[in-house]
Amino acid sequence: MDFKSRLIDIAGEKNFRENEPMKKHITFKAGGPAAYLVTPDNTDTLAGVIKVCKESRVRYQIIGNGSNVLFTDDGYDGVVIIIGSKMSAIKVDNNVVNAGAGAKLAALASETATNSLTGLEFASGIPGTVGGAIVMNAGAYGGEIKDVIISAAVYDCENDEILILGNEELELGYRQSVIQKKEYIVLEACFELRHGDRDEINEKMKDLNDRRKSKQPLSYASAGSTFKRPEGYYAGGLIEECGLKGFGVGGAKVSEKHAGFVVNTGGASASDILSVIKHVQNTVYGQKNVMLEPEVRIIK
Ligand SMILES: Cc1cc2nc3c(=O)[nH]c(=O)nc-3n(C[C@H](O)[C@H](O)[C@H](O)COP(=O)(O)OP(=O)(O)OC[C@H]3O[C@@H](n4cnc5c(N)ncnc54)[C@H](O)[C@@H]3O)c2cc1C
The missing domain is CATH 3.30.465.10 (Uridine Diphospho-n-acetylenolpyruvylglucosamine Reductase; domain 3)
Incomplete structure (x- = not known):
């Protein structure tokens, strides 16, 4: 059996997708497709999926509700496993x-x-x-x-x-x-x-x-606070002091409501979001000498 057939055999057809847009599964609503997506019903199925991936040397990535992750526009060339409902x-x-x-x-x-x-x-x-x-x-x-x-x-x-x-x-x-x-x-x-x-x-x-x-821009897609709180500061405060509120690239921008959030105003690509993150990091580092570390986990 080939890799795909083995995955379907273990997870069941209804729990399997091929070339699945990850923007449907993450709160940022951006990023490319996963080669395969599996939503296991239970621990045994999960263990079986991991075993098949390891044997075939295909990489895998776990996500939950996708509220703190971003896949790049190239997507993921392995198996995304959703531990969900x-x-x-x-x-x-x-x-x-x-x-x-x-x-x-x-x-x-x-x-x-x-x-x-x-x-x-x-x-x-x-x-x-x-x-x-x-x-x-x-x-x-x-x-x-x-x-x-x-x-x-x-x-x-x-x-x-x-x-x-x-x-x-x-x-x-x-x-x-x-x-x-x-x-x-x-x-x-x-x-x-x-x-x-x-x-x-x-x-x-x-x-x-x-x-x-x-306080939060909940009407826009996002991953919550984009950056971790640097010791002794608030990321949002630093970003605001650097005049970055509203700074945007394509469909992504620094929220005007809360500068700690990068939001997808509609149709942002992952690279728009990553460009805003990079610009914010560079500007805050240049003006404040503080390197902001993303809290959102970028999956390449
Ligand atoms: C509007 C908004 C507000 C938010 N507010 C807050 C807040 O107040 N406080 C806060 O801490 N966070 C906040 N977040 C961020 C996010 O909701 C949290 O980090 C949340 O705990 C992530 O859970 P998730 O299931 O979405 O994980 P995901 O985003 O799917 O995954 C996050 C990480 O966990 C790993 N992972 C997920 N499930 C598993 C598993 N079962 N086993 C192993 N690894 C796993 C993934 O590989 C990834 O590395 C907010 C996000 C949004 C969009």
């Missing part, structure tokens, strides 16, 4: 919550609020999956994944085994985790929350989401 079960047991890597943070926050559990309010407006949030140690408004996660089950692609990593072993830091350094795929995670008042929890989530709506 098919691996998204959420189970609540007293104050401990298990969630599949593909569960959306908004769904997780809502489910925990329904169960009067507090701790994940910060995550309700972050448009990622549990897997992506652990990889990035996503955080907002003073909370981060590190505060609430007990452990994660990961698939170790190098050794073909499932590992359970505790909070410390996940090495969570500012937009960092051990998953970024190893060949691990997050399968599910376990969170410990506290009992609270359901109305207060819902009120807090509403307040944080209202703050988001008033």
